[in-house]
Amino acid sequence: MSRRRRVSTCAACDATRVTRERRAPSTLGAALRRILCIAAHPDDLEFTVSGSVARWTSEGRDVTFCLVTTGGAGTNEHTPSSEGLLPIRERESREAARILGVTEVIFLGHQDGVVEPTIALRRDLTRVIRRCRPDVVVCGDPTVRYYGNEYLNHPDHRAVASAALDAVFPSSETRAIFPELLAEGLEPHKVKEVWISGALPPDAWIDIGDTLATKCASLKAHVSQVGKGEWVDGLLRGWAVRDGQQAGVEHAEAFRRMVLWDGK
Numbered sequence: 043m044s045r046r047r048r049v050s051t052c053a054a055c056d057a058t059r060v061t062r063e064r065r066a067p068s069t070l071g072a073a074l075r076r077i078l079c080i081a082a083h084p085d086d087l088e089f090t091v092s093g094s095v096a097r098w099t100s101e102g103r104d105v106t107f108c109l110v111t112t113g114g115a116g117t118n119e120h121t122p123s124s125e126g127l128l129p130i131r132e133r134e135s136r137e138a139a140r141i142l143g144v145t146e147v148i149f150l151g152h153q154d155g156v157v158e159p160t161i162a163l164r165r166d167l168t169r170v171i172r173r174c175r176p177d178v179v180v181c182g183d184p185t186v187r188y189y190g191n192e193y194l195n196h197p198d199h200r201a202v203a204s205a206a207l208d209a210v211f212p213s214s215e216t217r218a219i220f221p222e223l224l225a226e227g228l229e230p231h232k233v234k235e236v237w238i239s240g241a242l243p244p245d246a247w248i249d250i251g252d253t254l255a256t257k258c259a260s261l262k263a264h265v266s267q268v269g270k271g272e273w274v275d276g277l278l279r280g281w282a283v284r285d286g287q288q289a290g291v292e293h294a295e296a297f298r299r300m301v302l303w304d305g306k
């Protein structure tokens with residue numbers, strides 16, 4: 043029998059097979075209610091995962107942002123001076139979070155531009171994870187040194203992503219690591235899934251067709267960084283179309299999905 047022979051003449055079966063062969067967008071499991079997004083700088087999450095965040099909050103999930111620095115080195119043509127920048131960036135971050143429906147923004151206060159994946163940073167992130175007790179942690183990819191031919195991944199991004207993954211496993215779930223956190227009343231916590239943004243290659247996509255406009259609005263809240271932000275919609279739409287093409291939808295954000303524990 044030829045392996046190319048059709049085994050079914052049923053149109054519905056054929057349609058199912060085609061669907062299975064094509065990449066499709068993912069959705070978070072219904073039981074995954076609490077999400078913690080960890081990033082180095084105030085606008086990182088708005089650039090990368092805010093379309094997914096807006097979707098998750100619209101689904102009634104609880105999302106917290108943890109920002110390792112407050113972006114004091116984020117000086118550019120739109121920034122009048124670095125003095126006094128921290129309160130501006132903190133205020134912009136809170137406004138962006140409000141637009142996205144994010145419950146809380148935690149600032150760890152590390153110095154922008156010189157972050158390293160130290161034990162101290164891992165302890166700080168472990169403390170946040172044990173306090174928030176998220177089902178899902180969202181962070182960057184510490185292994186990516188550059189993207190394409192135009193962007194060298196910021197060392198703070200790599201450092202924070204590395205410390206975040208180490209905080210998820212083994213630190214958050216292991217009683218013997220950071221016993222000082224037990225003294226603070228913070229019991230071990232097991233994260234169920236990690237969604238890594240900017241991973242090469244990605245293997246999971248969130249459809250952000252309904253939330254791309256909210257994503258753009260949240261990035262425009264960072265006025266000290268984007269000015270009037272006329273370019274924001276075009277840039278973010280381009281990225282969303284590129285990632286959407288991989289998932290068979292119009293607009294998407296791409297991740298690598300790690301399932302550490304199914305909760306059973």
Ligand SMILES: [Zn+2]
Binds near residue numbers: 082086199
């Ligand atoms: Zn950044």
